[in-house]
Every structure is written in structure tokens, then in C-alpha cells.
Amino acid sequence: MVKSHTQIPKFLLKGFSHKTKDGQKVFYLDLDDLLVKEGKINQLGTVVGFYNKEIEDFLNKNVERPFADLLVEFNEYAKEKRKPLTISRKDNDIIRRFMRYCLLRSDYFLAQVNTQSKLSFLVGGYTHNDVLAHVDFFSSNDFLENYNATILINHSDIEFVTLKNCYISAMVEGKQPKYIIPINRKIAIMLISNSENIGVKDTYEITPHIVVSDDVMKSINARALFNEIQYSGKFLVCSREKELEELVDLIAEKNVKGEELLPIT
Numbered sequence: 001m002v003k004s005h006t007q008i009p010k011f012l013l014k015g016f017s018h019k020t021k022d023g024q025k026v027f028y029l030d031l032d033d034l035l036v037k038e039g040k041i042n043q044l045g046t047v048v049g050f051y052n053k054e055i056e057d058f059l060n061k062n063v064e065r066p067f068a069d070l071l072v073e074f075n076e077y078a079k080e081k082r083k084p085l086t087i088s089r090k091d092n093d094i095i096r097r098f099m100r101y102c103l104l105r106s107d108y109f110l111a112q113v114n115t116q117s118k119l120s121f122l123v124g125g126y127t128h129n130d131v132l133a134h135v136d137f138f139s140s141n142d143f144l145e146n147y148n149a150t151i152l153i154n155h156s157d158i159e160f161v162t163l164k165n166c167y168i169s170a171m172v173e174g175k176q177p178k179y180i181i182p183i184n185r186k187i188a189i190m191l192i193s194n195s196e197n198i199g200v201k202d203t204y205e206i207t208p209h210i211v212v213s214d215d216v217m218k219s220i221n222a223r224a225l226f227n228e229i230q231y232s233g234k235f236l237v238c239s240r241e242k243e244l245e246e247l248v249d250l251i252a253e254k255n256v257k258g259e260e261l262l263p264i265t
Helices: 010-016 053-078 089-104 107-116 118-122 128-133 214-231 242-252
Strands: 004-006 018-020 023-030 035-040 046-048 086-088 147-154 168-170 178-182 187-193 203-205 209-211 235-238
Touching: 010 023, 010 053, 010 178, 010 235, 023 242, 035 242, 053 089, 053 128, 053 147, 053 187, 086 089, 086 147, 089 128, 089 147, 089 178, 089 187, 107 128, 107 214, 168 214, 209 214, 214 235, 214 242, 235 242
Parallel strands: 147 209
Antiparallel strands: 004 046, 018 023, 023 035, 023 235, 086 203, 147 187, 168 178, 178 187
16 A cells, blocks of 8 residues: 655644544645645645655654654753754765755756656656666755754744745855755754764754844745755745745745855854
């Protein structure tokens, strides 16, 4: 039996969900009609049989489950239930692999493979199953090679949104891009270039980055909207409607740009 598939794993959607009589739900901005809606986390973006069983089993065992296990530790640390927290080389590899697969599973990447890859001129019509079964062909394997993880804790009044493609590419003036995966309304994993972050030998103790500015959080969420339009163009998720309605206003104002973020300190 082929499983259903959703681009945002359920363990990430849970971080933005609220309980109802009808199950766990989230608010999401549908980019097709620009309406803020409410949907069940086990149905949002789900496609039956999107991947074959072999690929589903591989993703669950090697990509999603190891990442989900790390999220438990990150959440405990961010809530001050666990100190200190160290990140090993293996932990970094798990996070980088998860983000690489987010890129590989995006509609944007599949379109690039189909239109620009030399392989496409020979065989054409690549599917996501084909892409994930032949990862070694694609240069995304080098993506994030010189990056290491830390935690971003949000102390502002604006909450994180997350996107179908899962991660945010965060440009900051004069520095290497930062890559952010929101894991709930107040906590995110952030990958920082080794040129700006402590290098990993075997392990290092995390020092979290703290956001206290509403303007910085609005900037991060605007970047999430830009990335979702670029990579998948489907939807963004939040635990409440306010942040999503502000993104609708950005679209109405035609102010959705790939601008650099305000500095994250």
C-alpha cells in the first residue's frame, strides 16, 4: 500500500497546531486564492501515492525520523528544560540532509531538473521519485556543506510562519546567507556559515541567537513568503491568523521582494 505524502512533515506542523473537536489544525495562507484557511495537519498538502513505497520508507528512516528526534532535544533546550545542549557532527549532518531533501522535493528544483539538466535531454520527464532515487546526480549534495546549526529563539510579539518548502533562505547584508527552519511559533533551527559560527570538531555547546524585534520577525516571515512563492507557491502555515494576514497585505501592496533581512543578532 502506497502512503500519503505531505511536503511539511507532521512533526513540524504539530508545532503550529491547535486542538479542535475535529482534530489538530493549523491556519494556512493558500497562495492560489490568497485566503487564510484552517486545515487538519494530517491532510494539509497531502497527496496520496506521491512517492512510491521505497522512497517513502527511505525518507522516513533516513531523513525525517532522525530530524524529528533532534527536534525533541532542541525544544527542551529552548524551554530551558535541558542544559547544556551540544551539537555533534552527526547532528549537523542530519539537519543538513533534511534541508537538502527539502530543496530536492520542491517544485522549483524538479522544474530545474526537467528544463536545465543535461540528463533531461536524454530521458526527460523526471519525477520526484526519480530525483530522490538518483540524488548523487545533483549538485545539491554540496548545499550547506560548510554550515553548522544553532537555535533561533523568538522573544518578539510576532510568531514564525513556516512554508511548504520548510526552510527560509535568509540573506543578511555583507554576510553568507542564513537558513532557517521554524519548528514552532517561537523556536527555529538556524544554519550559519562556518565563517560566522563556531566550527564543529566533535561537538560544541549551543549559544542561542535571540530575536526580540518585531521588525526582524516581520522580515523573516516576509522572506518565508518570497521563498515559498519561488520554490513551491502553495501555502504558508502559522499558529494564528494575524501573521498570515500581514503577508496577504504584502502581496496586495506588491511588496514581496527578495530583500535582505534585518540583522539577526
